[in-house]
Amino acid sequence: MTSPAKGGPAEGAPDVLVSARGLEVHFPIRSGGALRRTTGVLRAVDGVDLDVHRGETLGLVGESGCGKSTLGNALLRLVPPTGGTVTFDGADVTRMRRRELRELRRRAGMVFQDPFASLDPRRTVAQTVAEPLEVHGLHPGRQARAARVRELLQLVGLDPAVAARYPHEFSGGQRQRVGIARALAGEPDFLVCDEAIASLDVSVQAQVLNLLRRLQRQLGLTLLFISHDLSAVRHVSDRIAVMYLGRVVEVGPAAAVAAGPQMPYTRALLSAVPLPHPELERSRQRIVLRGDVPSPSRVPSGCRFRTRCPDVFQPCPDVDPALQPVGSAPGHVAACHLHGVVGTPVERERPDAPVDAGDPAA
Numbered sequence: 001m002t003s004p005a006k007g008g009p010a011e012g013a014p015d016v017l018v019s020a021r022g023l024e025v026h027f028p029i030r031s032g033g034a035l036r037r038t039t040g041v042l043r044a045v046d047g048v049d050l051d052v053h054r055g056e057t058l059g060l061v062g063e064s065g066c067g068k069s070t071l072g073n074a075l076l077r078l079v080p081p082t083g084g085t086v087t088f089d090g091a092d093v094t095r096m097r098r099r100e101l102r103e104l105r106r107r108a109g110m111v112f113q114d115p116f117a118s119l120d121p122r123r124t125v126a127q128t129v130a131e132p133l134e135v136h137g138l139h140p141g142r143q144a145r146a147a148r149v150r151e152l153l154q155l156v157g158l159d160p161a162v163a164a165r166y167p168h169e170f171s172g173g174q175r176q177r178v179g180i181a182r183a184l185a186g187e188p189d190f191l192v193c194d195e196a197i198a199s200l201d202v203s204v205q206a207q208v209l210n211l212l213r214r215l216q217r218q219l220g221l222t223l224l225f226i227s228h229d230l231s232a233v234r235h236v237s238d239r240i241a242v243m244y245l246g247r248v249v250e251v252g253p254a255a256a257v258a259a260g261p262q263m264p265y266t267r268a269l270l271s272a273v274p275l276p277h278p279e280l281e282r283s284r285q286r287i288v289l290r291g292d293v294p295s296p297s298r299v300p301s302g303c304r305f306r307t308r309c310p311d312v313f314q315p316c317p318d319v320d321p322a323l324q325p326v327g328s329a330p331g332h333v334a335a336c337h338l339h340g341v342v343g344t345p346v347e348r349e350r351p352d353a354p355v356d357a358g359d360p361a362a
């Protein structure tokens with residue numbers, strides 16, 4: 001795999017490990033029956049520009065169905081992009097051949113939501129954690145591999161004595177630790193944690209979050225932390241990216257996004273998060289968005305958030321806003337006409353994207 005530009009990034013510029021440009025994952029919608037004709041397109045990821053900086057935790061938030069998992073999968077080429085590019089450490093992921101792809105699989109892994117579903121019930125913890133070592137030919141020899149498995153279990157806070165046990169003998173939190181140990185076995189640079197705490201008890205969620213934070217620092221990992229839970233994301237992330245209907249609509253340093261969200265959608269998401277101090281919590285004003293998220297097969301023209309936006313105004317139905325610098329923190333960008341820049345005009349109605357009937361903004 002090729003390295004980034006020789007000598008690394010320019011002084012002051014972030015060192016980017018993973019980068020998406022104009023990334024699209026569109027799924028065909030097919031009719032029933034024998035012919036299975038394509039009747040439309042579902043725009044799960046629809047023109048995402050996003051950089052993940054080396055050594056950071058980037059939180060990716062947004063409502064269910066907005067395309068977070070599909071984006072995470074596309075970055076690892078677990079689903080094929082239908083447009084745009086993804087680079088990993090300077091190499092084009094979409095064009096990788098078998099050998100490069102194998103190396104990508106070692107260097108970039110996934111921690112899944114449901115550790116029970118992602119672990120094979122017939123394999124012991126030792127077999128589960130050792131599998132990537134075998135696949136990638138790491139620590140060859142039975143003893144060396146067993147020693148590495150013990151090391152990995154210790155790294156995630158498990159007693160190495162549990163190596164001979166099966167997944168059903170563990171609690172949810174312990175199983176997630178096994179999943180993390182397995183994800184770390186290839187000594188990856190990058191991990192996508194897709195709703196990695198969502199299926200755990202609240203008391204265990206904090207422990208797993210702290211573990212991920214510690215591992216990130218200790219091993220210099222780069223993490224994409226996907227979650228619909230903005231309070232968890234705020235807790236672990238250096239930067240936050242907000243996704244709406246297949247697009248990244250705001251990105252910035254976690255503190256800046258949390259304290260000064262610039263896109264009305266981000267404001268609404270944040271207003272739903274309970275505040276830790278009772279006084280602040282009493283004065284919290286919840287922004288309730290009207291309507292449901294439109295279907296990704298019927299993306300509104302112009303700004304895709306406009307059908308629910310409390311601040312919708314004249315340019316929103318016609319002009320698709322581009323991400324642009326906002327607020328005072330460096331690196332804080334949002335796609336919103338409230339910030340006064342005209343983006344790329346789009347046709348008002350695309351054939352596969354009719355505007356919802358009764359849409360007040362149409």
Ligand SMILES: Nc1ncnc2c1ncn2[C@@H]1O[C@H](COP(=O)(O)OP(=O)(O)OP(=O)(O)O)[C@@H](O)[C@H]1O
Binds near residue numbers: 027069071
């Ligand atoms: N393989 C697929 N084929 C067709 N549609 C898909 C496929 N995978 C995802 N989708 C659709 O793409 C959209 C985005 O789904 P995705 O799972 O990426 O969203 P998400 O934000 O991760 O949501 P959740 O948090 O509920 O998992 C959804 O409408 C989903 O139904």
